[in-house]
Amino acid sequence: MLPKRTLMGPGPSDVYPEVLAAMSRPTIGHLDPAFVEFMDELNQLLRYAFQTQNTVTMPISAPGSAGMECCFVNLLEPGEKVVIASNGVFGGRMLENARRCGANPVVVEFEWGTPVDPGKVEDALKANPDAVALAFVHSETSTGVRSDAEALCKLAQQNDCLSIVDAVTTLGGIELKVDDWGIDAIYSGTQKCLSVPPGLSPVSFNDAAMDKVKSRSTPSQSWFLDLDLLTGYWGPGAKRAYHHTAPINSLYALDEGLRLLKKEGLENAWNRHAANHVKLREGLEAMGLEFYVDAEYRLPQLNAVKVPEGVDEAAVRSFLLNEFNLEIGAGLGPLAGKIWRIGLMGASSSEKHVELCLHGLKAALA
Amino acid sequence: MLPKRTLMGPGPSDVYPEVLAAMSRPTIGHLDPAFVEFMDELNQLLRYAFQTQNTVTMPISAPGSAGMECCFVNLLEPGEKVVIASNGVFGGRMLENARRCGANPVVVEFEWGTPVDPGKVEDALKANPDAVALAFVHSETSTGVRSDAEALCKLAQQNDCLSIVDAVTTLGGIELKVDDWGIDAIYSGTQKCLSVPPGLSPVSFNDAAMDKVKSRSTPSQSWFLDLDLLTGYWGPGAKRAYHHTAPINSLYALDEGLRLLKKEGLENAWNRHAANHVKLREGLEAMGLEFYVDAEYRLPQLNAVKVPEGVDEAAVRSFLLNEFNLEIGAGLGPLAGKIWRIGLMGASSSEKHVELCLHGLKAALA
Numbered sequence: 001m002l003p004k005r006t007l008m009g010p011g012p013s014d015v016y017p018e019v020l021a022a023m024s025r026p027t028i029g030h031l032d033p034a035f036v037e038f039m040d041e042l043n044q045l046l047r048y049a050f051q052t053q054n055t056v057t058m059p060i061s062a063p064g065s066a067g068m069e070c071c072f073v074n075l076l077e078p079g080e081k082v083v084i085a086s087n088g089v090f091g092g093r094m095l096e097n098a099r100r101c102g103a104n105p106v107v108v109e110f111e112w113g114t115p116v117d118p119g120k121v122e123d124a125l126k127a128n129p130d131a132v133a134l135a136f137v138h139s140e141t142s143t144g145v146r147s148d149a150e151a152l153c154k155l156a157q158q159n160d161c162l163s164i165v166d167a168v169t170t171l172g173g174i175e176l177k178v179d180d181w182g183i184d185a186i187y188s189g190t191q192k193c194l195s196v197p198p199g200l201s202p203v204s205f206n207d208a209a210m211d212k213v214k215s216r217s218t219p220s221q222s223w224f225l226d227l228d229l230l231t232g233y234w235g236p237g238a239k240r241a242y243h244h245t246a247p248i249n250s251l252y253a254l255d256e257g258l259r260l261l262k263k264e265g266l267e268n269a270w271n272r273h274a275a276n277h278v279k280l281r282e283g284l285e286a287m288g289l290e291f292y293v294d295a296e297y298r299l300p301q302l303n304a305v306k307v308p309e310g311v312d313e314a315a316v317r318s319f320l321l322n323e324f325n326l327e328i329g330a331g332l333g334p335l336a337g338k339i340w341r342i343g344l345m346g347a348s349s350s351e352k353h354v355e356l357c358l359h360g361l362k363a364a365l366a
Numbered sequence: 367m368l369p370k371r372t373l374m375g376p377g378p379s380d381v382y383p384e385v386l387a388a389m390s391r392p393t394i395g396h397l398d399p400a401f402v403e404f405m406d407e408l409n410q411l412l413r414y415a416f417q418t419q420n421t422v423t424m425p426i427s428a429p430g431s432a433g434m435e436c437c438f439v440n441l442l443e444p445g446e447k448v449v450i451a452s453n454g455v456f457g458g459r460m461l462e463n464a465r466r467c468g469a470n471p472v473v474v475e476f477e478w479g480t481p482v483d484p485g486k487v488e489d490a491l492k493a494n495p496d497a498v499a500l501a502f503v504h505s506e507t508s509t510g511v512r513s514d515a516e517a518l519c520k521l522a523q524q525n526d527c528l529s530i531v532d533a534v535t536t537l538g539g540i541e542l543k544v545d546d547w548g549i550d551a552i553y554s555g556t557q558k559c560l561s562v563p564p565g566l567s568p569v570s571f572n573d574a575a576m577d578k579v580k581s582r583s584t585p586s587q588s589w590f591l592d593l594d595l596l597t598g599y600w601g602p603g604a605k606r607a608y609h610h611t612a613p614i615n616s617l618y619a620l621d622e623g624l625r626l627l628k629k630e631g632l633e634n635a636w637n638r639h640a641a642n643h644v645k646l647r648e649g650l651e652a653m654g655l656e657f658y659v660d661a662e663y664r665l666p667q668l669n670a671v672k673v674p675e676g677v678d679e680a681a682v683r684s685f686l687l688n689e690f691n692l693e694i695g696a697g698l699g700p701l702a703g704k705i706w707r708i709g710l711m712g713a714s715s716s717e718k719h720v721e722l723c724l725h726g727l728k729a730a731l732a
């Protein structure tokens with residue numbers, strides 16, 4: 001039997017007991033009329049979480065990385081230009097996806113730990129008037145940085161580009177308004193601020209994005225992620241044609257997680273994430289620890305904390321895991337060894353979690 | 367709350383209570399050292415189920431369709447020729463996958479309800495000496511037909527082709543010997559004879575297949591399904607690099623399902639599937655119902671039964687669902703309206719299931 005951990009890394013976060021219970025409900029058929037009703041209700045809950053009326057709003061049957069790939073393989077055709085604003089691991093992954101689609105990526109790079117600068121993105125869009133899309137990460141999980149999604153989507157619109165937004169670590173944790181901000185295509189994950197086990201990627205596409213999908217001259221390179229085929233199963237429309245077998249029990253879990261979010265209220269959830277971040281920050285600063293990211297760009301749900309000089313960061317993580325059954329995250333890429341990533345996401349964003357983490361770190365650094 | 371059904375369609379099948387319980391264990395981190403050990407044990411159980419020693423044996427984090435796509439996007443490069451033996455829906459899906467990889471597919475078609483004829487495949491391989499792979503479906507879920515995987519893989523070897531085998535409905539239900547039969551690449555699903563909820567696709571690749579992957583001149587078109595990256599996380603090798611977040615709880619379920627299979631014994635499971643098929647067949651024939659597939663090619667776990675003249679097949683399925691909470695499957699494509707598909711897979715392959723189905727059908731057809 002695996003040990004019971006407290007999850008305060010970059011995800012997965014702790015899962016609500018109600019969600020785990022939902023996941024173990026008896027499996028039903030993926031074409032059962034009762035399940036089709038369930039799908040419609042689930043998608044309605046997703047629209048609430050995304051703050052959108054988009055018809056095409058549904059969970060992809062695979063983790064967030066597949067949600068990213070779904071956006072790229074459907075919205076880009078070979079040779080088409082996409083501007084990618086990259087300020088961490090997931091911007092880099094967008095580039096990989098664009099390349100593998102045979103698209104023509106133009107990357108605007110930003111230092112890790114800093115947000116995407118809309119001014120530089122605007123320059124890139126002006127310099128590349130043939131770009132069809134602008135892609136960026138709203139909440140960069142590798143660095144704990146928030147970029148200004150609203151401003152960036154406005155730039156995309158002004159420059160006749162579709163926006164593709166990574167909201168894997170955003171959804172349920174900080175403000176996100178798909179319709180108000182004019183986001184064209186967005187993907188997220190379940191295992192961050194929704195506190196649902198990993199394995200699904202909620203996505204949403206507006207009419208402009210779906211028009212691009214429908215006007216493709218070639219089918220998407222991915223059969224599994226083809227939006228034309230996926231919408232044949234998920235709707236809109238009464239006929240639900242078999243595409244692949246939906247991951248029924250994972251969908252039960254997502255449904256329950258979204259119900260809990262709705263019960264709490266989206267803004268209340270955002271406020272809770274913000275408040276627990278303040279508590280963690282105060283505690284860390286009292287211990288003399290520093291944040292890696294400037295205050296105004298910090299994600300409350302993902303805290304990048306500098307490893308103090310002379311401290312073996314991996315030893316601290318092992319100590320926390322072994323002595324407290326507490327998981328925090330390591331730095332990635334150029335930040336490996338330099339930061340810890342402390343998640344306060346979903347069920348893991350609570351006063352109790354903040355206290356455990358501070359207590360554990362004090363013991364580790366004593 | 368969704369109704370509790372008895373699942374006797376083409377999958378998902380009924381899930382063992384132990385598997386549902388495992389799925390709701392507390393989520394752990396996907397890079398936790400304890401989870402990495404769990405992964406190794408899970409893959410060892412998968413090797414048993416596949417009867418292989420292949421190092422690269424693991425579950426893909428998405429349903430069987432993604433397992434199919436994983437094989438095609440990794441083993442084929444644009445322009446390469448692949449011979450596809452097609453005798454149902456899933457052979458057709460292989461063709462779609464090959465096209466979307468930019469490969470050059472040569473399709474050998476067989477009538478739905480009949481097996482792949484090795485003689486015709488041999489002719490196609492001889493006529494296409496530049497083919498790099500032969501792909502076929504072992505257990506065609508759309509028709510309930512078993513093809514001779516051993517003979518077809520031998521032909522692939524003799525003609526210097528890799529074999530790509532769809533074993534979605536095979537694994538745990540009928541004889542399958544990956545190493546003995548010389549299968550190079552194979553994918554399966556969890557929601558058929560393993561009786562685990564849908565969402566994962568166990569795959570296995572031998573050295574010849576991995577040599578092909580490693581010698582690619584271009585990266586796979588899919589980042590999410592790239593075997594080079596996936597093996598960086600799943601192993602072999604001590605370093606487990608983050609690729610995507612694994613669907614932890616779904617993997618708990620698969621692990622438990624495989625433990626139950628090992629406890630029963632693979633051959634015992636095959637024999638159970640065969641024995642319950644005989645019981646169902648006897649009952650159906652006593653009612654005057656006929657099978658669609660010739661006796662020697664029938665899958666015991668998926669029974670294609672002819673809809674009697676003048677009977678509204680959809681009304682019968684609705685009656686069973688509404689009166690008995692019993693799901694059986696419809697025909698697909700050219701077989702829509704002509705057959706029912708009755709699954710006796712995994713936990714749904716029991717005497718009790720056979721009796722319920724016969725009882726329900728008698729009531730429906732009375």
